Amino acid sequence: MSLSVIWYLKEFIRSEWLRKFFFVKTAPLETPAHFRGFPQTTENACTHCFACKMICPAPGAIDVLRDGETWMPHIYLGHCIRCGLCVEACPEDVLTAGRLLEVQKIDQTSYASTFHVVIDPELCKRCGNCSVACPVNKEIDPYLAGTGTASSEEVIMRIIRGEMRVIHPEKCTGCKTCEETCPNHAIRVARVVQGVQEERS
């Protein structure tokens, strides 16, 4: 019994033990390079297509700002959640975070977006404001913009037999002019994003 106590005391006054107890710490933990940090800008030129801003899930995390002649995405710390979606969505690889860009190049993945145009028939009062205001409709059928009566079947939406119908939602560019002109908030444009992967040979 007493021997073991002495043994313990002897162990504790060993200089090696004392030194380790007071001074040895775990090595400082470095963040590995492949960890996804806040997105950084690369040297590629931004085309201000706003793909990053449209896909960002956090409010106020990214803005595309003009600096003289050039545009650059700007990440706001305290808002950004480091999800990396802006990095993947950018078609010009303006942003980079971790090894997202490399992985994306290897996997051949990208995002494809479509716009869904939905009209609530209960709220819609068939005024036709949306189809007249739509800038895509105006280009397809100038007659529609001038007189408010569509003669073409190629427009995005028009009134057919007293009902506002969405004919070609794939032509929508997502400007949401129709949402703004609708007096009843009956029309809604939603951007639907899908991850796509190219076939590997």
Added chain:
Amino acid sequence: MSRLQDLKNTVRSKSIHVCYVNVGSCNGCDIEILACLAPRYDIEQYGIYVHNNPREADVLLITGAFSPQWEDKLMELWEKIPEPKVAIAIGNCPISGCVFNREGSYVDPPVRKHIPIGAEVPGCPPRPTEILQAVLSLAPVVFKDYEGGNE
């Protein structure tokens, strides 16, 4: 006197007592704080002790986007912490409300509106190393040359 002060500063910067409070977060940041306690990050080797008792704490870690229930309680809690003290906002929520700060939600960020905040650690959630770094770099500054009696 200055040598005594130096000794005090050294000792105080190696004994940091932490209390953390969740004012309506999703628990992601709390888990990252918890990860600091685990052997991989091991905050106790730096002399940081987690108490969860504001009366014993020097550093208050705040997570969450500030839900309305905390309106009177957070200030009360902050006043219980003895001087010298500092509050650190952990994560995006106390800074900006992050994804909860949307139209129609009841959160009331930023937390610096309600109590004085010494440092903010962005991230959703921030990494344990970032939390650790914030506590370690801020605490010695707060404790430096502190002598009571100014209250």
